[in-house]
Amino acid sequence: METILNIIKKEFLQFRRDPKMFGIILVSPIIQLIFLGYAANFDVNIVHTTVYDMDRSEESRNLLNTFESSGYFSFDNYVNNYEDLQEDLETGETIVGIVIPNDYGDKINKRQPVKIQAIFDGSDGNTTSVAAGYVNAIIIEYSQKIFLEVQRKTGKKILSVNPLEAETRVWYNPELKTRNFMVPGIVGLLLMMITLILTSLAVVKEKEIGTLEQLIVTPIKSYQLIIGKLVPFAILGFVSVVIVLGAMTIIFNIHVRGSYFFLFVSSFIYILSTLGLGLFVSTISKTQQQAMMLAIFIVMLPMVYLSGFVFPIENMPKIIQIITYIIPLKYFMIIIRGIILKGIGFAELWQDGLILLLMGMIILYLSSLRFSKRLE
């Protein structure tokens, strides 16, 4: 025990001498939070639009007003031909062109069906489908308004276009903000960065400068060395989690709905895997550069892609979905989002927690075994 404390103390003394370390621990959580909270945004707030109104009637102006007053559309350009419309879409100045035919007003007044055209730049599929959804919603609402008006004026019963309507309620993230989805995930990401990358670097650094060789000939046992080396990074990881949670509340006003206790317990369970993987990376790397590369490209990126942090696992092909079962971060994402956004706890999440715990113990055990062997 004394030996382990001695090693932990040494690690912290070394942190103190390394200002970069403080940057990683204290500043990077905030920067990541701000980047991912503001920049990683799939929300479509403003649809930049080009208008080609061939009709220029009172009716067409009414329709366009409805679009603009919805608050989602900004009419950046008015054009008089298709060439100009096309140019706007090509340069990316706007992402949708609304074309109103020249007989629009006439047909509305004659109570005849009329079609308006919406042309989208589909290169960003996500934004496009959201924008198309807005356009549809507005058109449906507007045409219902016309029906009702006609009905009121003529007293005639006209079958509504959509007799059935689903009333949608979105729970947990009612504004459907990407931020609310991404920010809790950052906890998982940061814990991984600190425990995985920093651990492997710290171990390989000792290998590089030769102090590991020195430690091996001392009576220090390999389990003491492993614990002494891992505990400081677990502590740093928790410090940065606290920072992220605080910043999340202050900057983005996202509150933890579930229990903090369960959040920290599951974070601890999660870092068993990441510390283990960090140790593993250190056993297969000779230099710090190698460790960095391996940690990022072999471990971190696949974990990020396959964890559901950015891309929903349900949308992945079956075979990839199967691979995600061995990604510890996947389970942690479910847990952390559950606790922070849904306020659920042990009763709902124990299965994910158990899988994570077993996975962590296996990874850590195998890595420690490999590490001890390598010391010879």
Added chain:
Amino acid sequence: MYSIEVNNLTKKFGKFISVNNISFKVKEGEIFGFLGANGAGKSTTIRMLCGILAPTSGDAIVGGYSVLKHPDEVKLNIGYMSQRFSLYNDLTVEENINFFAGVYGLKGKLLDDRKKWVLKIANLNNKENLLTGSLPGGIKQRLALGTAVIHKPKIVFLDEPTSGVDPISRRGFWELINDLSESGTTVFVTTHYLEEAEFCNNIILIDAGKLIAEGNPKDLKTNYLLNDIIEVECDNAVKAMELLEKENFVEETSIFGNNLHLIVNNFYKDKTQIKLLLSDKNNIRVNRVDKIVPTLEDVFIHLLDNKTND
């Protein structure tokens, strides 16, 4: 009394035999030189003696404990310092001393006494708050030795401790080694500097995992090299060497700086033979021809050359 007894020690890595059945004994308190070319098996042997690497067969008793059965006790009783500087550069002198003292469980008065001793031998009195990385190489090396023996081990292993250190610091370092040995610590040292090997009480030489010579420096020179050594100082030493190699009175040749060393046999009568060949026949100016006492280098080159000729 022996502090290290090595019996038929062997280490194989797959089919490769790194250390091949070597046996030797190291007396308590002596400076024991362990020599051999790179890749001869020195590091593997040291690792086995330190209890890090288990031998394939054979055993060694180090400080009274078998490396095979009690490697942990062996580790408690030895100090180790490698050619690479192995303290933490980003810790201060005192933090390094405290850490390694802590590893061996030193505390209280004992820790204070030993810390003072280490600072004294490293010439770092009142400089314990300096960052270790900022120290000059020679001082670092002394500090590393001090920390390696902070727990007063019975035996200390030094693996090429002076490589990359300037000649003045090297001499100072060897004085330190002498002091350690006089105070009763057994010093087991490997080096590539053969003039350093002359300071050792006893030496063994290994090649390709096998022990090929042992004894004190004086015995080595007389027992392993029976022929005379002639030193020739002349122009164009390379050309001269090529010519002399063909003579029947010359067994071996080697170049030492600007000079040639010849190992000669009974056909060698006197220096006129050499002068006749070089200056008269080939117009190479000969300044000096002397019979010399062989150096350890002569002996080892002779031994290793014979090995390769076999």
